[in-house]
Amino acid sequence: MSTTQRPRTGTRGRIIDVALELFSEQGYQETSLREIADRLGVTKAALYYHFKTKDDIVHGIIEQAAAPIDEVIAWGEEQEWSPEVRDELIRRFAAGSAERAPLLRFFHENQPALRDSSAGLEFKERMIAMIKLVHGPEATPAARLRAAMALFSFHTALFLLKQDLAAGPEALCATGTVTTLDQATEVALEVALEIAARIDSPRD
Amino acid sequence: MSTTQRPRTGTRGRIIDVALELFSEQGYQETSLREIADRLGVTKAALYYHFKTKDDIVHGIIEQAAAPIDEVIAWGEEQEWSPEVRDELIRRFAAGSAERAPLLRFFHENQPALRDSSAGLEFKERMIAMIKLVHGPEATPAARLRAAMALFSFHTALFLLKQDLAAGPEALCATGTVTTLDQATEVALEVALEIAARIDSPRD
Amino acid sequence: MSTTQRPRTGTRGRIIDVALELFSEQGYQETSLREIADRLGVTKAALYYHFKTKDDIVHGIIEQAAAPIDEVIAWGEEQEWSPEVRDELIRRFAAGSAERAPLLRFFHENQPALRDSSAGLEFKERMIAMIKLVHGPEATPAARLRAAMALFSFHTALFLLKQDLAAGPEALCATGTVTTLDQATEVALEVALEIAARIDSPRD
Amino acid sequence: MSTTQRPRTGTRGRIIDVALELFSEQGYQETSLREIADRLGVTKAALYYHFKTKDDIVHGIIEQAAAPIDEVIAWGEEQEWSPEVRDELIRRFAAGSAERAPLLRFFHENQPALRDSSAGLEFKERMIAMIKLVHGPEATPAARLRAAMALFSFHTALFLLKQDLAAGPEALCATGTVTTLDQATEVALEVALEIAARIDSPRD
DNA sequence: CATGAATGAGTCTTCATTCAT
DNA sequence: GATGAATGAAGACTCATTCAT
Numbered sequence: 001m002s003t004t005q006r007p008r009t010g011t012r013g014r015i016i017d018v019a020l021e022l023f024s025e026q027g028y029q030e031t032s033l034r035e036i037a038d039r040l041g042v043t044k045a046a047l048y049y050h051f052k053t054k055d056d057i058v059h060g061i062i063e064q065a066a067a068p069i070d071e072v073i074a075w076g077e078e079q080e081w082s083p084e085v086r087d088e089l090i091r092r093f094a095a096g097s098a099e100r101a102p103l104l105r106f107f108h109e110n111q112p113a114l115r116d117s118s119a120g121l122e123f124k125e126r127m128i129a130m131i132k133l134v135h136g137p138e139a140t141p142a143a144r145l146r147a148a149m150a151l152f153s154f155h156t157a158l159f160l161l162k163q164d165l166a167a168g169p170e171a172l173c174a175t176g177t178v179t180t181l182d183q184a185t186e187v188a189l190e191v192a193l194e195i196a197a198r199i200d201s202p203r204d
Numbered sequence: 205m206s207t208t209q210r211p212r213t214g215t216r217g218r219i220i221d222v223a224l225e226l227f228s229e230q231g232y233q234e235t236s237l238r239e240i241a242d243r244l245g246v247t248k249a250a251l252y253y254h255f256k257t258k259d260d261i262v263h264g265i266i267e268q269a270a271a272p273i274d275e276v277i278a279w280g281e282e283q284e285w286s287p288e289v290r291d292e293l294i295r296r297f298a299a300g301s302a303e304r305a306p307l308l309r310f311f312h313e314n315q316p317a318l319r320d321s322s323a324g325l326e327f328k329e330r331m332i333a334m335i336k337l338v339h340g341p342e343a344t345p346a347a348r349l350r351a352a353m354a355l356f357s358f359h360t361a362l363f364l365l366k367q368d369l370a371a372g373p374e375a376l377c378a379t380g381t382v383t384t385l386d387q388a389t390e391v392a393l394e395v396a397l398e399i400a401a402r403i404d405s406p407r408d
Numbered sequence: 409m410s411t412t413q414r415p416r417t418g419t420r421g422r423i424i425d426v427a428l429e430l431f432s433e434q435g436y437q438e439t440s441l442r443e444i445a446d447r448l449g450v451t452k453a454a455l456y457y458h459f460k461t462k463d464d465i466v467h468g469i470i471e472q473a474a475a476p477i478d479e480v481i482a483w484g485e486e487q488e489w490s491p492e493v494r495d496e497l498i499r500r501f502a503a504g505s506a507e508r509a510p511l512l513r514f515f516h517e518n519q520p521a522l523r524d525s526s527a528g529l530e531f532k533e534r535m536i537a538m539i540k541l542v543h544g545p546e547a548t549p550a551a552r553l554r555a556a557m558a559l560f561s562f563h564t565a566l567f568l569l570k571q572d573l574a575a576g577p578e579a580l581c582a583t584g585t586v587t588t589l590d591q592a593t594e595v596a597l598e599v600a601l602e603i604a605a606r607i608d609s610p611r612d
Numbered sequence: 613m614s615t616t617q618r619p620r621t622g623t624r625g626r627i628i629d630v631a632l633e634l635f636s637e638q639g640y641q642e643t644s645l646r647e648i649a650d651r652l653g654v655t656k657a658a659l660y661y662h663f664k665t666k667d668d669i670v671h672g673i674i675e676q677a678a679a680p681i682d683e684v685i686a687w688g689e690e691q692e693w694s695p696e697v698r699d700e701l702i703r704r705f706a707a708g709s710a711e712r713a714p715l716l717r718f719f720h721e722n723q724p725a726l727r728d729s730s731a732g733l734e735f736k737e738r739m740i741a742m743i744k745l746v747h748g749p750e751a752t753p754a755a756r757l758r759a760a761m762a763l764f765s766f767h768t769a770l771f772l773l774k775q776d777l778a779a780g781p782e783a784l785c786a787t788g789t790v791t792t793l794d795q796a797t798e799v800a801l802e803v804a805l806e807i808a809a810r811i812d813s814p815r816d
Numbered sequence: 817c818a819t820g821a822a823t824g825a826g827t828c829t830t831c832a833t834t835c836a837t
Numbered sequence: 838g839a840t841g842a843a844t845g846a847a848g849a850c851t852c853a854t855t856c857a858t
Contacts, residue, residue: 011838011839026316026319027233027315027316027317027319028316029231029233029234029316029317030233030316030317032830032831032832033831033832033833034830034831034832042838042839042840043839043840043841044831044832044833044840045833045834045835045839045840045841045842046838046839046840048832048833048834048839049838049839050838053832053833054831054832054833108312108313109312109313109314109315109316110313110316111231111313112230112231112232112233112234112313112314113231113233113234115230115231124367141387142387142391145361145364145365145388145391146391146395148360148364149357149360149361149364149391149392149395152360152363152364153353153360156352156353156356156357156359156360157349157353159312159356160349160352160353160356163328183345183346184349187346187349187350187353188353190402191350191353191399194398194399194402195395195398195399198394198398215821215822236847236848236849237848237849237850238847238848246821246822246823247822247823247824248823248849248850249822249823249824249825249850249851249852250821250822250823252849252850252851253820253821253822253823254821257849257850258848258849258850419842419843434724434727435641435723435724435725435727436724437639437641437642437724437725438641438724438725440826440827440828441827441828441829442826442827450843450844451843451844451845452828452829452844453829453830453831453843453844453845453846454842454843454844456828456829456830457841457842457843457844458842461828461829462827462828462829516720516721516771517720517721517722517723517724518721518724519639519721520638520639520640520641520642520721520722521639521641521642523638523639532775549795550795550799553769553772553773553796553799554799554803556768556772557765557768557769557772557799557800557803560768560771560772561761561765561768564760564761564764564765564767564768565757565761567720567764568757568760568761568764569757571736591753591754592757595754595757595758595761596761598810599758599761599807602806602807602810603803603806603807606802606806623817623818644851644852644853645852645853645854646851646852646853654817654818654819655818655819655820656819656852656853656854657818657819657820657821657854657855657856658817658818658819660818660853660854660855661817661818662817665853665854666852666853666854818858819857819858820856820857820858821855821856821857822854822855822856823853823854823855824852824853824854825851825852825853826850826851826852826853827849827850827851827852828848828849828850828851829847829848829849829850830846830847830848830849831845831846831847831848832844832845832846832847833843833844833845833846834842834843834844835841835842835843836840836841836842837839837840837841837842
């Protein structure tokens with residue numbers, strides 16, 4: 001469906017793919033342009049033909065990877081808010097989470113580096129839009145926080161999964177059959193819906 | 205109560221305080237030893253008198269700040285597991301969250317930098333111990349994941365709050381009176397208990 | 409004859425020349441990359457474009473300067489051993505000694521710095537090959553030692569000459585006309601042949 | 613006999629011993645005061661109580677270790693020169709060579725570091741005195757060079773032995789029984805006397 | 817006698833970036 | 838489209854040295 005998910009042809013696209021891969025694996029600061037260039041088999045200078053700056057690569061990454069979220073947002077903005085719509089938003093957001101994993105991971109684990117970057121802000125704005133759609137109009141601060149937490153549960157689950165895999169079979173969840181990326185997403189969806197369910201009536 | 209929380213006298217202690225402050229504000233990589241030294245009014249070389257390496261400072265930070273968590277773990281290990289114990293564990297963990305905020309933040313937002321650091325592993329181990337205590341023995345992978353997510357909800361809430369404050373009054377939650385650090389913690393506690401409640405009976 | 413002896417064009421070659429010059433004058437450790445860069449009129453970073461590491465420069469030096477020795481070794485390996493071949497080996501080795509002086513000097517006076525360096529080992533291997541050719545097959549340990557001493561007499565002579573020149577006209581040999589580089593080499597050759605002559609019949 | 617050869621009591625003496633050991637093993641520049649202090653179980657500052665400067669330690673080393681050479685020089689200065697005296701000088705010089713090995717080694721392998729050091733000059737002067745005694749008055753430059761080379765043959769042999777031991781059993785001389793320190797010295801003495809024998813009648 | 821704390825100068829090295837070709 | 842060569846700024850780290858205690 002989305003044309004942006006598979007490795008693009010053309011150097012520019014390949015740079016984005018490799019950069020996201022490395023950034024999410026090792027971090028933004030920890031990844032040098034030389035590494036990216038090396039893995040691509042080109043020179044550093046070639047990167048500068050396609051991107052004005054290292055930060056600009058992040059720009060490209062987000063631009064390319066945020067499209068699916070934009071679709072969800074667009075859909076949400078056309079609906080009248082209701083608990084059903086809210087849950088559907090979360091489900092749609094969840095739908096792409098698995099593929100977006102590297103992006104989410106990159107975004108969260110590199111806050112310090114992205115803090116002052118214009119590219120980071122772009123992504124943040126999208127998340128804020130999503131959050132607003134989830135909690136609906138005139139929400140209390142607590143409700144807003146819940147909405148945000150619901151959405152971030154996906155990231156948390158993904159984060160934990162990664163830690164887990166890195167730690168080997170001894171680790172906290174990886175007891176064999178269950179915790180694959182998909183199953184982690186499933187649990188995260190469950191949790192997200194639970195959290196969101198109490199948005200209206202925080203105390204029963 | 206704990207004597208380790210407020211700025212210690214002695215240069216070594218002051219280094220730890222300032223370093224944690226800067227690391228959690230700007231990130232580990234983004235903070236140079238010069239900055240730390242400057243803010244302390246000493247030379248870089250003085251840092252090296254007290255710590256063998258930049259990484260070693262992180263070591264010191266964790267050693268110093270993880271003591272409260274260790275207490276909770278110690279308590280938990282003495283109890284027979286039960287849903288009540290589980291909830292109490294979460295509450296005790298929550299209790300110090302507000303003060304520990306910078307540490308949690310630092311830990312999460314600097315994953316890339318800490319990944320290969322022995323200091324990072326130390327902290328990770330403590331979290332794993334907490335998670336195991338929360339889900340109790342013989343838990344399913346899904347239950348384990350939930351346990352982890354419950355505990356991490358504090359971090360998520362803190363993370364969101366920070367983003368929020370940084371963004372100014374326009375932002376998602378900060379509508380004036382409510383979302384202070386304490387209130388964020390409160391919501392996070394609520395959410396954590398909800399998530400944990402379903403550990404045993406994931407679907408009702 | 410050999411095209412590698414005079415200053416090469418191209419920065420890489422110039423770095424090697426200047427580095428050997430400085431290393432042999434002041435020592436490896438005592439020569440900073442800044443000095444090399446300054447004398448070349450480039451920045452330190454430029455050195456790193458051409459060499460991965462300070463040690464790598466040594467690598468380059470040896471690679472470039474050891475070619476003449478390799479030729480002698482190659483010749484020696486084709487001959488059937490005999491006292492005449494042995495003496496010819498020494499003469500051929502002596503032939504280039506004067507030009508190779510800085511290299512020999514650098515190699516000997518920087519043992520501590522080169523000890524753990526892969527570059528140093530490369531040179532050592534060449535010397536060992538030469539020594540083996542000189543003493544021939546099935547030599548007694550004493551014979552081997554003599555062979556080695558014969559070859560090293562060139563270094564000793566060169567070393568003494570340098571000390572001498574540094575010390576001014578008051579010094580041990582420099583009584584005016586005689587001891588130039590060539591004449592020192594000549595004496596060294598004489599001595600080397602004497603030492604080698606007794607390899608077979610150590611005691612008469 | 614000499615009281616200076618075994619580890620002295622008193623910190624000052626122990627510093628000298630340890631320093632010589634490390635300097636000759638790893639080199640002067642390559643050995644930091646911290647290493648010396650650590651191996652002694654004291655602090656760097658303690659070294660400064662006993663020596664004004666790092667270079668001053670070298671001073672101490674030479675002062676302490678050169679005494680035996682001074683004795684030989686003193687004896688030589690009382691004799692009327694003759695070939696027999698010359699040979700006896702060499703034999704006396706050889707006598708202590710084995711014990712003095714680390715000093716000789718240190719002196720030669722650290723030329724670059726000692727070049728500008730007043731401590732280095734002291735030792736050099738002693739060697740010059742020895743050389744002058746060996747070649748006798750009114751010697752030709754070539755004769756002087758030979759005299760020097762004769763004496764330095766001990767260093768060469770020691771140097772080669774060390775290289776050898778470092779290289780393991782595969783190496784050039786170490787074929788089992790022979791080349792110990794003593795036997796290397798023996799060969800060196802033989803060679804030294806040969807070289808010296810031709811001082812008068814360089815060409816037969 | 818010796819230490820604990822600190823410094824200033826300097827080291828090697830890495831990086832994002834530029835530009836002529 | 839891309840490269841080879843180079844730069845300037847910065848970073849972590851080391852070292853000899855000092856001095857009050």
